[in-house]
Amino acid sequence: MVWRVYHAFNRRFEQFRDRYHTALEAALRHRRLVALAAVVFVAVSACLIPFIGQDFFPRVDAGQIRLHVRAPAGTRIEETEQFVASVDRLVRAIIPPAELAGILDNIGLPNSQINLSTSDTPTISAADAEVLISLVPDHRTSTWDYIKTMRRQLRTAFPQGTFSFGSADIVSQILNFGIPAPIDIQVVGRDPGNYALAQRLADEVRGVRGTVDVRVQQVIAAPELSFDVDRTRAALLGLTQQNVATSVLTSLSSTVQAAPNYWLSPKNGIVYGLVVQTPPIRVTSLDEVNATTIGSPTVGDNADGGDPSRGVPLASAPPPEVLGNVASMRRSTIPLEVSHYNVQPVFDIFAATQDRDLGGVATDIDHVLQAARAKLPRGTQIVMRGQVRNMRDSFAGLGAGLAFAILLVYLLMVVNFQSWSDPYIIIMALPGALAGILWALFATHTTFSVPSLMGAIMAMGVATANSILLVTFANDRLQVGRTALEAAADAGYTRLRPVIMTALAMIIGMLPMALGLGEGGEQNAPLGRAVIGGLMIATAFTLFVVPVVYSVVRGRNVRPVEVRA
Numbered sequence: 001m002v003w004r005v006y007h008a009f010n011r012r013f014e015q016f017r018d019r020y021h022t023a024l025e026a027a028l029r030h031r032r033l034v035a036l037a038a039v040v041f042v043a044v045s046a047c048l049i050p051f052i053g054q055d056f057f058p059r060v061d062a063g064q065i066r067l068h069v070r071a072p073a074g075t076r077i078e079e080t081e082q083f084v085a086s087v088d089r090l091v092r093a094i095i096p097p098a099e100l101a102g103i104l105d106n107i108g109l110p111n112s113q114i115n116l117s118t119s120d121t122p123t124i125s126a127a128d129a130e131v132l133i134s135l136v137p138d139h140r141t142s143t144w145d146y147i148k149t150m151r152r153q154l155r156t157a158f159p160q161g162t163f164s165f166g167s168a169d170i171v172s173q174i175l176n177f178g179i180p181a182p183i184d185i186q187v188v189g190r191d192p193g194n195y196a197l198a199q200r201l202a203d204e205v206r207g208v209r210g211t212v213d214v215r216v217q218q219v220i221a222a223p224e225l226s227f228d229v230d231r232t233r234a235a236l237l238g239l240t241q242q243n244v245a246t247s248v249l250t251s252l253s254s255t256v257q258a259a260p261n262y263w264l265s266p267k268n269g270i271v272y273g274l275v276v277q278t279p280p281i282r283v284t285s286l287d288e289v290n291a292t293t294i295g296s297p298t299v300g301d302n303a304d305g306g307d308p309s310r311g312v313p314l315a316s317a318p319p320p321e322v323l324g325n326v327a328s329m330r331r332s333t334i335p336l337e338v339s340h341y342n343v344q345p346v347f348d349i350f351a352a353t354q355d356r357d358l359g360g361v362a363t364d365i366d367h368v369l370q371a372a373r374a375k376l377p378r379g380t381q382i383v384m385r386g387q388v389r390n391m392r393d394s395f396a397g398l399g400a401g402l403a404f405a406i407l408l409v410y411l412l413m414v415v416n417f418q419s420w421s422d423p424y425i426i427i428m429a430l431p432g433a434l435a436g437i438l439w440a441l442f443a444t445h446t447t448f449s450v451p452s453l454m455g456a457i458m459a460m461g462v463a464t465a466n467s468i469l470l471v472t473f474a475n476d477r478l479q480v481g482r483t484a485l486e487a488a489a490d491a492g493y494t495r496l497r498p499v500i501m502t503a504l505a506m507i508i509g510m511l512p513m514a515l516g517l518g519e520g521g522e523q524n525a526p527l528g529r530a531v532i533g534g535l536m537i538a539t540a541f542t543l544f545v546v547p548v549v550y551s552v553v554r555g556r557n558v559r560p561v562e563v564r565a
Contacts, residue, residue: 013497042435065133065165066167073219091133099140106123106131124337125336164180184384187382188382208364208368212353294326410423424553429464432463462535470546488550496543
């Protein structure tokens with residue numbers, strides 16, 4: 001049975017090789033036409049570059065959604081909790097229960113400043129919340145489809161809120177380098193009108209096709225209550241500015257602000273904070289705030305048994321006063337976040353992409369920023385940072401490395417072959433590999449990325465090896481008296497099997513990767529697609545274009561090609 005299959009396959013392959021030899025003879029008889037067709041094909045393929053797009057790394061459907069919710073500035077944390085609960089109900093209505101694994105809400109600022117400084121969260125106040133949504137592993141609907149639906153419905157249902165979707169997977173978070181969005185447009189400078197400039201730029205960026213979640217990170221108009229102490233009246237009552245401030249902070253924010261105290265539980269070894277604070281339920285109006293009791297001055301009077309370390313009140317101290325008697329209240333606004341970059345004040349405009357590649361969106365944003373730079377006030381700069389900048393730097397480095405690798409391989413072959421012409425003939429298969437990569441990426445709607453560029457390098461390496469097989473055998477045929485035209489035909493006919501075996505083994509091996517099978521398969525799929533597309537066209541160039549170029553470069557006297565038995 002095995003031998004019957006082997007002999008049947010071998011007979012069909014011999015028939016295929018005879019047909020290939022006939023086609024190669026025709027190509028060698030019409031070398032100009034073949035060369036022109038190859039040049040036109042490569043040129044047409046190069047026209048696909050603007051339609052492919054660029055992404056740093058392919059996005060992965062990790063089954064995680066990271067939603068940032070921002071209520072109006074100044075919202076109390078308990079009101080933010082109710083707002084987020086309404087958002088959660090809408091999320092549960094969008095995602096079927098069978099595909100929803102869980103929802104986790106982190107509301108307000110983290111308890112530890114270390115968590116705030118080492119994370120990429122855009123949370124800046126009690127009005128912010130992070131909603132982490134987990135899908136079941138075998139969810140049928142794409143995570144990106146759920147995100148698009150949420151963007152549309154959240155904006156309609158909660159116009160007073162600001163919503164943005166951050167990077168949920170660890171790869172995207174690392175690529176953003178601590179920024180909660182792939183695009184970060186920074187308005188840098190000390191001009192007072194920079195915030196208004198950032199708002200105008202954000203409006204223009206929203207008009208760029210493919211941009212979503214465009215917002216200015218900093219909030220500069222959060223409501224605030226300021227108390228101006230009448231120092232003369234306070235002094236007449238025996239009070240100081242510190243007495244007033246300490247009493248207000250203790251009442252509204254607990255004694256942890258002025259006199260932190262802790263208790264170690266002997267049962268579980270956990271340290272608990274002991275605080276004194278006015279119950280929030282008793283501070284529900286401005287009149288109740290004005291009624292805050294101001295503590296009396298404390299001294300250590302030995303005659304009265306006073307202890308400076310414990311702060312015993314003076315025996316002759318007047319009764320406590322209330323805040324409204326020594327201070328006047330006024331409303332004002334303050335910035336919730338003040339950002340600096342290299343000492344300079346900065347306003348950040350964050351943006352993400354949807355249904356379009358990152359490189360195309362960034363290019364259109366560059367046009368918007370270029371027009372805005374012509375009207376900037378003195379000392380103000382506009383800089384685009386984030387994943388876009390890192391992507392462009394990486395692509396430039398990979399492109400330079402690829403060009404250097406081709407040059408280095410060429411020079412290495414010059415040394416090995418002791419010839420300048422043979423390496424030139426060998427690299428004639430590389431334009432075909434590049435053209436095949438472009439067609440594969442275009443046909444599969446795959447963008448340029450780091451994995452696809454790595455696949456391009458692999459494809460060109462295999463294509464070079466196949467061309468070396470062909471040229472080496474042709475040189476051997478020249479040494480036995482064959483002409484350049486005959487040597488090219490002999491090389492194609494004899495080396496057809498190893499060339500096809502090498503390319504086919506690589507293509508079959510890369511096929512599961514190109515299909516993106518398995519969890520996170522989207523990350524490496526561009527590599528497999530680039531290798532498959534590059535080798536398919538590069539093999540055709542190796543079998544037809546390389547022999548044609550060899551016969552032109554090495555041959556002067558051309559005679560009819562003899563068909564080998």
